[in-house]
Each structure stands twice: as C-alpha cells, then as structure tokens.
Amino acid sequence: xxxxxxSPSSLSASVGDRVTITCRASQSISSYLNxxxxxxxxxPKLLIYAASSLQSGVPSRFSGSGSxxxxxxxxxxxxxxxxxxxxxxQSYSTCFTFGPGxxxxxx
Amino acid sequence: QVQLVESxxxxxxxxxxxxxxxxxxxxxxxxxxxxxxxxxxxKGLEWVAFIRYDGSNKYYADSVKGRFTISRDNSKNxxxxxxxxxxxxxxxxxxxAKDWAYWGQGTLVTVSS
Numbered sequence: 001x002x003x004x005x006x007s008p009s010s011l012s013a014s015v016g017d018r019v020t021i022t023c024r025a026s027q028s029i030s031s032y033l034n035x036x037x038x039x040x041x042x043x044p045k046l047l048i049y050a051a052s053s054l055q056s057g058v059p060s061r062f063s064g065s066g067s068x069x070x071x072x073x074x075x076x077x078x079x080x081x082x083x084x085x086x087x088x089x090q091s092y093s094t095c096f097t098f099g100p101g102x103x104x105x106x107x
Numbered sequence: 108q109v110q111l112v113e114s115x116x117x118x119x120x121x122x123x124x125x126x127x128x129x130x131x132x133x134x135x136x137x138x139x140x141x142x143x144x145x146x147x148x149x150k151g152l153e154w155v156a157f158i159r160y161d162g163s164n165k166y167y168a169d170s171v172k173g174r175f176t177i178s179r180d181n182s183k184n185x186x187x188x189x190x191x192x193x194x195x196x197x198x199x200x201x202x203x204a205k206d207w208a209y210w211g212q213g214t215l216v217t218v219s220s
Contacts, residue, residue, distance in 0.1 A: 001169070034207055036152075038152075043202055043210035043211065043212060043213060044144075044152060044202075044210060045210075046207050046208045049207065049208075055208060087151065087152055089152075089154075089207075091207070094157060094166040095154070095166065095168065095169075096142070096154040096157065097154065098151060098152040098153065098154060099151075100151050101151045101152075
C-alpha cells in the first residue's frame with residue numbers, strides 16, 4: 001500500500017503569514033493527490049485535486065504543487081478561517097490513503 | 108444540490124454488527140462510485156471502502172477486509188456499509204463521500220461493552 005507522510009504535524013502561524021505544508025508519498029502517484037481542510041466536528045472539505053487544481057469555491061490563496069512523490073499545499077496569506085487541520089490523500093491506487101494531517105493553529 | 112445523509116450509527120458491543128446507510132440526492136446516484144471514510148475520536152481520516160457506480164467492483168482497507176461489506180441500491184439512491192465482528196478500534200465517525208468533493212455529516216459508531 002502507498003503510505004503518505006506530512007510535515008510538519010502542526011504549526012503555529014499568524015494571520016497574514018504564508019504557510020506551506022508538505023506531503024510525501026512512498027511511491028510515485030503522478031498527480032493523483034488531493035488536499036482537504038477539516039475543522040472540528042465537520043466533514044473534510046476538498047481544497048485541491050489533481051495536485052494543483054483548485055476546487056470550485058475555494059479561495060485563490062490556496063494553491064497546490066508537485067508530482068511524483070513530493071507535494072506542497074501553500075496558503076499565501078493565512079486568514080482567521082484557515083485555522084484547521086489539513087490532510088493530503090492519494091487517489092492513485094484503490095486504497096485511498098490519507099496523510100496523518102497538519103494542524104494549523106494561531107500563534 | 109448534492110446531499111449525502113448518513114444514518115445507522117450507535118453503540119454496539121465488541122463482536123456485534125451494525126449497518127450504516129447513506130441516502131443520496133441531488134445527482135444521478137447510479138452514475139457515481141461512492142466511498143466510506145472514518146475518523147476515530149481525535150485521530151485522522153481513514154479510507155474504509157469504495158464501490159463502483161454499478162456495484163461491479165468493491166475495494167476495502169486492510170483493516171476492515173473480511174469484516175465490512177460495502178453495497179448500494181441504485182433504485183433507492185442509497186449506499187450501505189455492513190459492519191460485522193466489530194472491534195473497539197472501529198469506533199469512529201463514518202462518512203460517505205462522492206467524488207471526494209461531497210461528504211455527508213457523518214454518523215458515530217461506538218464499539219464498547
């Protein structure tokens with residue numbers, strides 16, 4: 001099975017900061033990589049699909065990049081509503097592994 | 108608009124069974140594959156199972172293979188997850204999802220004696 005790792009596991013940031021989260025797959029997954037945002041008590045929300053495509057309705061401050069095994073989610077200017085946990089997920093194989101998550105909280 | 112509503116969660120003893128349902132509306136259910144994903148309390152997301160649009164192929168996480176069965180009734184626009192031989196580690200909120208863009212609100216399953 002494909003394993004997904006994320007770094008950091010948590011970070012503290014201020015409103016307006018640029019935030020970068022990385023995700024690594026244990027083998028090449030081409031661009032079959034999704035990013036999600038999840039707030040407590042809520043279902044995950046799809047932000048980015050196919051590594052770099054912005055889901056409809058998601059603010060343009062969110063962007064994704066990468067292919068193969070290394071991927072990045074960037075929030076260009078952190079907003080108060082962005083404090084949440086972020087997950088990557090591979091959809092290359094029919095065992096749709098999620099990363100362990102990155103919690104973004106207020107500094 | 109797409110709506111997914113899970114039901115069937117509750118408290119069950121270890122070794123017991125439970126069937127979850129996911130009622131779908133707002134799209135042509137019979138044209139889309141569907142997933143179950145779970146999240147244990149305070150933990151991350153874990154994909155559980157996937158079924159193709161016509162039920163022809165089903166895929167499972169190793170952690171539930173042989174114990175859980177995903178199925179669907181396209182005439183009722185409903186997705187199911189039959190969970191047998193439940194263990195404490197199956198305690199989680201269970202979500203159904205379409206296309207990864209649409210998720211239900213989740214239903215809580217607690218396995219405890």
